[in-house]
Amino acid sequence: xxxxxxxxxxxxxxxxxxxxxxxxxxxxxxxxxxxxxxxxxxxxxxxxxxxxxxxxxxxxxxxxxxxxxxxxxxxxxxxxxxxxxxxxxxxxxxxxxxxxxxxxxxxxxxxxxxxxxxxxxxxxxxxxxxxxxxxxxxxxxxxxxxxxxxxxxxxxxxxxxxxxxxxxxxxxxxxxxxxxxxxxxxxxxxxxxxxxxxxxxxxxxxxxxxxxxxxxxxxxxxxxxxxxxxxxxxxxxxxxxxxxxxxxxxxxxxxxxxxxxxxxxxxxxxxxxxxxxxxxxxxxxxxxxxxxxxxxxxxxxxxxxxxxxxxxxxxxxxxxxxxxxxxxxxxxxxxxxxxxxxxxxxxxxxxxxxxxxxxxxxxxxxxxxxxxxxxxxxxxxxxxxxxxxxxxxxxxxxxxxxxxxxxxxxxxxxxxxxxxxxxxxxxxxxxxxxxxxxxxxxxxxxxxxxxxxxxxxxxxxxxxxxxxxxxxxxxxxxxxxxxxxxxxxxxxxxxxxxxxxxxxxxxxxxxxxxxxxxxxxxxxxxxxxxx
Amino acid sequence: xxxxxxxxxxxxxxxxxxxxxxxxxxxxxxxxxxxxxxxxxxxxxxxxxxxxxxxxxxxxxxxxxxxxxxxxxxxxxxxxxxxxxxxxxxxxxxxxxxxxxxxxxxxxxxxxxxxxxxxxxxxxxxxxxxxxxxxxxxxxxxxxxxxxxxxxxxxxxxxxxxxxxxxxxxxxxxxxxxxxxxxxxxxxxxxxxxxxxxxxxxxxxxxxxxxxxxxxxxxxxxxxxxxxxxxxxxxxxxxxxxxxxxxxxxxxxxxxxxxxxxxxxxxxxxxxxxxxxxxxxxxxxxxxxxxxxxxxxxxxxxxxxxxxxxxxxxxxxxxxxxxxxxxxxxxxxxxxxxxxxxxxxxxxxxxxxxxxxxxxxxxx
Numbered sequence: 095x096x097x098x099x100x101x102x103x104x105x106x107x108x109x110x111x112x113x114x115x116x117x118x119x120x121x122x123x124x125x126x127x128x129x130x131x132x133x134x135x136x137x138x139x140x141x142x143x144x145x146x147x148x149x150x151x152x153x154x155x156x157x158x159x160x161x162x163x164x165x166x167x168x169x170x171x172x173x174x175x176x177x178x179x180x181x182x183x184x185x186x187x188x189x190x191x192x193x194x195x196x197x198x199x200x201x202x203x204x205x206x207x208x209x210x211x212x213x214x215x216x217x218x219x220x221x222x223x224x225x226x227x228x229x230x231x232x233x234x235x236x237x238x239x240x241x242x243x244x245x246x247x248x249x250x251x252x253x254x255x256x257x258x259x260x261x262x263x264x265x266x267x268x269x270x271x272x273x274x275x276x277x278x279x280x281x282x283x284x285x286x287x288x289x290x291x292x293x294x295x296x297x298x299x300x301x302x303x304x305x306x307x308x309x310x311x312x313x314x315x316x317x318x319x320x321x322x323x324x325x326x327x328x329x330x331x332x333x334x335x336x337x338x339x340x341x342x343x344x345x346x347x348x349x350x351x352x353x354x355x356x357x358x359x360x361x362x363x364x365x366x367x368x369x370x371x372x373x374x375x376x377x378x379x380x381x382x383x384x385x386x387x388x389x390x391x392x393x394x395x396x397x398x399x400x401x402x403x404x405x406x407x408x409x410x411x412x413x414x415x416x417x418x419x420x421x422x423x424x425x426x427x428x429x430x431x432x433x434x435x436x437x438x439x440x441x442x443x444x445x446x447x448x449x450x451x452x453x454x455x456x457x458x459x460x461x462x463x464x465x466x467x468x469x470x471x472x473x474x475x476x477x478x479x480x481x482x483x484x485x486x487x488x489x490x491x492x493x494x495x496x497x498x499x500x501x502x503x504x505x506x507x508x509x510x511x512x513x514x515x516x517x518x519x520x521x522x523x524x525x526x527x528x529x530x531x532x533x534x535x536x537x538x539x540x541x542x543x544x545x546x547x548x549x550x551x552x553x554x555x556x557x558x559x560x561x562x563x564x565x566x567x568x569x570x571x572x573x574x575x576x577x578x579x580x581x582x583x584x585x586x587x588x589x590x591x592x593x594x595x596x597x598x599x600x601x602x603x604x605x606x607x608x609x610x611x612x613x614x615x616x617x618x619x620x621x622x623x624x625x
Numbered sequence: 626x627x628x629x630x631x632x633x634x635x636x637x638x639x640x641x642x643x644x645x646x647x648x649x650x651x652x653x654x655x656x657x658x659x660x661x662x663x664x665x666x667x668x669x670x671x672x673x674x675x676x677x678x679x680x681x682x683x684x685x686x687x688x689x690x691x692x693x694x695x696x697x698x699x700x701x702x703x704x705x706x707x708x709x710x711x712x713x714x715x716x717x718x719x720x721x722x723x724x725x726x727x728x729x730x731x732x733x734x735x736x737x738x739x740x741x742x743x744x745x746x747x748x749x750x751x752x753x754x755x756x757x758x759x760x761x762x763x764x765x766x767x768x769x770x771x772x773x774x775x776x777x778x779x780x781x782x783x784x785x786x787x788x789x790x791x792x793x794x795x796x797x798x799x800x801x802x803x804x805x806x807x808x809x810x811x812x813x814x815x816x817x818x819x820x821x822x823x824x825x826x827x828x829x830x831x832x833x834x835x836x837x838x839x840x841x842x843x844x845x846x847x848x849x850x851x852x853x854x855x856x857x858x859x860x861x862x863x864x865x866x867x868x869x870x871x872x873x874x875x876x877x878x879x880x881x882x883x884x885x886x887x888x889x890x891x892x893x894x895x896x897x898x899x900x901x902x903x904x905x906x907x908x909x910x911x912x913x914x915x916x917x918x919x920x921x922x923x924x925x926x927x928x929x930x931x932x933x934x935x936x937x938x939x940x941x942x943x944x945x946x947x948x949x950x951x952x953x954x955x956x957x958x959x960x961x962x963x964x965x966x967x968x969x970x971x972x973x974x975x976x977x978x979x980x981x982x983x984x985x986x987x988x989x
Contacts, residue, residue: 241710244677244697245768249724249775252698259723263714 119299120316126294130212131281134219138227138276139269141220141370146231147257148363153352155364163371165225166378169604171558171576173285174597175377176218177583177590178384180289183208211290219280221374226279227272234268235261274331278324282466285560285576289583296320300466301565321467325459378601384594403595412570413596416578423488423574424556427495431552432545434496435503440533442504443511444519457504460497465561468494472566487566491574494566495556502555506548510541547611554607558600575600626653627688627778627811634673635682636666643669645835646683654809656802658822661832662858667815668783670832674813675781676700687778698727702779703772707787709764711756717743717767718752724775742774745804762793769801773808780805782814786821798824819859823847831855847906851892853979856904863910863952864979867903869895877978879903883946887923888976895978902979909975910953912942913968924971930963944969 148154149161167175182189190204199205208214238261246260284297293299300316355363385403387396407413438457460468472490514537522532563576573581575596582593629651636644643666651657659667672678674685676697684693692700703724711720721742725735743749746766756764765785772780785801786794802825805812816822822829823843830840831854839851850856853864867879867886872895877888881903888903895901913925920927928944928951940955944967951969 239708239710241706241708242712244675245704245706245710245771246712246723246727247677247697248675248700248702248704248781249771250698250701250727251723252696255727256698260712263712266714 120296123294123296123299124319126212126292127281127296130215130219130287130295131277133216134223134280135273135277137216137220138223139231139273142224142227142231142272143265143269145367145370146228146235147261148367149228150232150235151353152360152363153354154360154367160364160367160371163375164228164367165608166371166605167222167374168225169608170222170378170381170597170601171285171560173289173560174558174576174579174593174600175222175381176215176286176289177579177593177597178380179214179218179377180208181384181590182380183214208290211287211292214290215283215286215292218286218377219283221377223276223279224370224374227276230268230272230275231265234265234272237268238264270331274327278327282320282324282561284466284564285580288564288580297466297561300470301561317467317470324467328459329455381594381597381601384591385598387591403591404599406592407595407599410592412573412578412581413592415571416573416575417596417599419572420557420575423491423495424553426492427499427556428549428553430492430496431500431503432549434500435507435548435552436541436545438500439504439507439511440537443508444516458501460500465494465498465559466565468498469562469565487568487572491562491566491572494562495559496552498559498562499552499555503548503552506544506551507541510544511537514540543614547614550607550611550614554604557603626809628653628686629657629674629779629811629813630686631670631674631683632686633683634670634680634685636669636673636678636680638669643835644673644680647832647835647837648683649830649837649840651811651813653811656805656812656825656827657814658826658829659813659815659832660819660822660829660858661817663817665832666835667817667832671704671781671783671813671815674779675702675704700779701775701777702781703775703777704781704783705768705772705785707784709756709768709788711764711767711771713756715755716752717748717754717756717759720756720767721771721774723771728775738774738776739770742770745773745807746770761789762797765789765797769804773804773810777810780808780810780812782812784816784818785814787816787818794821801825823859831858833858849892849977850904850979852982853902853904856977856979861907861952863905863907863950865903865949866981867901869897869899869901871897876973879978881949883926883949885923886971886976887973888978889974891978891980893980900981902981904977904979905971905975907941907952908954909972910951911970911972912944912953912955913970914964915968920968922970924973924976926969928967928969930965930967933963 145164149157149164154160181187184190185204185206185208190199193199194201194204242264243256243260246256251259282297283295284301287293287295287298288301293302296316296319300320303316354360383396386399386401407417438453442454442457472494518536519532522536523529527535557574558576559574560576563574564580567573567577570581579593579596579600582589582596629649631647631649634644634647635642645666647666647670649657659670661667669678673680676692676695676699679694684691686692687700687702712723715723718739721739722735725738730738739752740749743752746769748763748766748770751759751763751767756767759767765788768785786797789797798821805825814822814825823846826843828840828842829846831838831846833854839846839855841849846855847859850859856862856864865881865883867881870878870880870885872878872890875890877890877895879886879888879901886903919925926946928946930942930944931950932943933955934941938956940963942953942955942963944951944953946969953969955963
């Protein structure tokens with residue numbers, strides 16, 4: 095449906111693409127997006143691989159605490175942190191104040207960090223995508239049959255040579271998956287560049303062209319290009335990931351495979367990981383500080399605190415409405431996801447339909463199709479119909495949220511269904527129960543925790559969905575939280591603080607959802623975020 | 626060629642005590658088997674020899690060299706893993722060459738040794754294939770070639786044949802044995818399959834519950850086990866409870882539920898009135914159809930045939946002497962069935978007495 099809309103318009107002619115490449119602004123944006131995504135992906139992986147390796151293979155103190163801290167950045171969309179970080183990095187902002195008090199920069203002429211929006215965006219993206227890359231790397235490492243490394247050791251290999259010749263090549267499919275996920279996310283990230291007023295990326299260009307979507311075909315061409323690219327990357331990496339899927343061998347009980355390192359090395363590694371975790375959480379801390387700061391000017395930390403902005407959320411119409419809206423949209427989309435996800439997962443896992451592989455790929459496709467594509471497709475497809483998002487975006491927002499988070503839900507259901515032995519279902523059928531009854535009485539009760547966990551995740555992510563919300567909601571009455579945050583952050587008086595307060599609220603919702611979902615799913619949580 | 630000495634190895638995995646003081650002496654060039662049921666600690670012991678695990682107590686020597694805490698890559702002890710552990714991203718040639726490249730051998734030497742190793746396992750012509758394109762038996766051979774190519778001081782094999790089908794396994798047995806002879810490398814082979822051990826081993830150590838129960842050459846272990854566990858683990862056995870009636874220099878008379886039997890004196894000391902296990906292998910039980918066989922002879926009993934299982938070359942017979950079951954093998958079966966009533970005779974030399982320990986039987 096959404097693809098059809100885009101493709102239909104795009105199919106007229108390929109001239110738009112030529113136009114696109116000739117337009118210097120767009121060509122520049124295309125280059126900018128590539129540069130940004132490549133830089134962010136490379137840096138993210140460069141951080142994630144060693145951290146994952148150390149966390150999986152070495153015995154470290156506070157490991158469970160560290161592994162939670164490393165995931166914290168997931169609870170806020172990067173652009174919310176970007177708003178706070180913009181404040182941190184301001185010319186007379188806290189970072190420079192700190193550097194001045196340490197005597198590292200000239201107090202009369204502090205550096206103007208915001209003149210380098212590219213690196214600001216890169217840093218925020220890297221810190222924010224780190225958890226996803228980290229989870230994928232951990233999974234890739236965990237899937238490696240340890241006896242392969244032992245075989246190499248018994249043949250005389252050790253240290254970096256062992257890592258380079260055996261461990262790294264075996265991790266490659268997982269790394270590729272992680273890399274392409276991060277690349278697509280970075281390539282199509284709309285919120286962060288928007289906050290930094292950085293227009294030299296495709297997503298921002300698309301965003302600015304939505305309004306004239308119907309008149310200006312270059313917008314379509316651009317979206318189509320982004321989509322084709324994303325899908326291509328996604329499928330390549332998926333096919334790549336399916337190679338060398340060697341069955342892992344269960345370890346002898348009690349052998350954790352964790353190596354004990356000499357004490358100084360252990361301390362150094364733990365400190366390094368803690369530092370990265372702290373840096374990754376810093377933007378989130380900045381959001382909280384911002385929301386609580388009454389006066390924060392020319393000082394490192396705010397000098398007066400207040401809860402005023404939280405109180406304002408309850409009365410200020412835009413804030414209150416958007417919270418109500420988001421709760422409703424998210425709840426509806428989560429429900430839709432549960433139904434769709436369960437159906438798809440059941441069909442794929444139990445092989446009850448022809449072409450289950452194809453269905454699986456299709457269900458995972460939203461991972462690859464960026465929010466800007468979905469949103470833009472809807473705007474184009476439904477303009478001047480009763481569903482026109484410019485009139486009332488509610489239904490489209492719910493569907494967009496649901497589609498975008500469907501892969502996570504399907505994953506959660508896979509994990510659940512794979513634990514239910516098919517023999518149980520066969521036993522029930524064999525005893526005379528109908529397939530429907532079997533499903534309701536035998537299968538369903540066993541996967542309820544996974545359903546709830548997946549539903550909570552879908553709900554929480556929908557609450558903080560950025561690109562769909564920014565693009566699809568035109569009218570203040572229908573603003574979801576994220577668009578309200580964006581709108582607020584551009585106001586002068588107290589806008590940033592209120593935006594931050596809403597951000598804190600969102601982070602609390604998502605954080606809480608993670609904890610609950612984690613409880614429900616246990617150790618299989620990590621599988622939800624893999625490709 | 627190197628001798629291997631394990632001295633009183635103790636190892637915990639997590640909170641479980643897996644090895645409870647294992648001591649072994651393996652001679653240079655010996656084809657040595659560690660045999661035991663799953664969970665007995667044999668794989669853990671092998672991993673201690675390989676250096677993947679360091680023991681909590683005890684020492685490991687290769688020759689005179691103390692290798693207890695030497696990391697695996699410095700031991701020159703190549704291992705063949707149960708699931709082969711072939712590098713999936715490398716061709717057969719690269720797999721076999723891996724250890725040689727690590728040792729930084731000159732190119733032509735690597736070339737020569739890979740070729741030689743592949744020739745020994747009869748896999749010439751497969752150099753370019755990836756492991757996933759090979760059958761189980763071929764993968765097994767690559768794993769073996771990879772291990773022997775580095776000319777290890779010690780070759781370690783962890784149930785290498787357990788993933789092959791029965792026919793291939795039988796073939797590989799004789800091949801492995803011939804190869805080990807040819808190379809003369811000290812080899813430790815871990816398995817739960819007593820037939821493998823009996824067929825290939827120079828010597829076998831039987832392991833049970835983290836301890837070595839008996840070490841010996843195959844015939845000795847099979848014919849003269851020292852415990853009921855070893856007797857039953859190495860093959861089918863009739864084991865009956867008995868009480869010592871009298872002890873003579875060349876004979877022990879034991880009272881069992883079905884009557885008195887004369888047995889060969891055991892290696893341990895027995896007193897009159899003591900409880901004891903009486904063991905005999907089914908193939909050693911002599912079945913006589915001839916009524917002339919006199920029941921007044923010692924060790925001869927009248928038995929009723931309860932059940933027969935036709936196996937082609939033999940018939941498995943379960944007979945009853947009174948209330949006691951006796952398993953026996955009847956060779957050269959004819960078309961006609963067996964009579965209902967037979968006479969059964971045990972040669973005193975074939976009756977083995979085993980110390981009576983109740984605790985150990987519970988574990989079996």
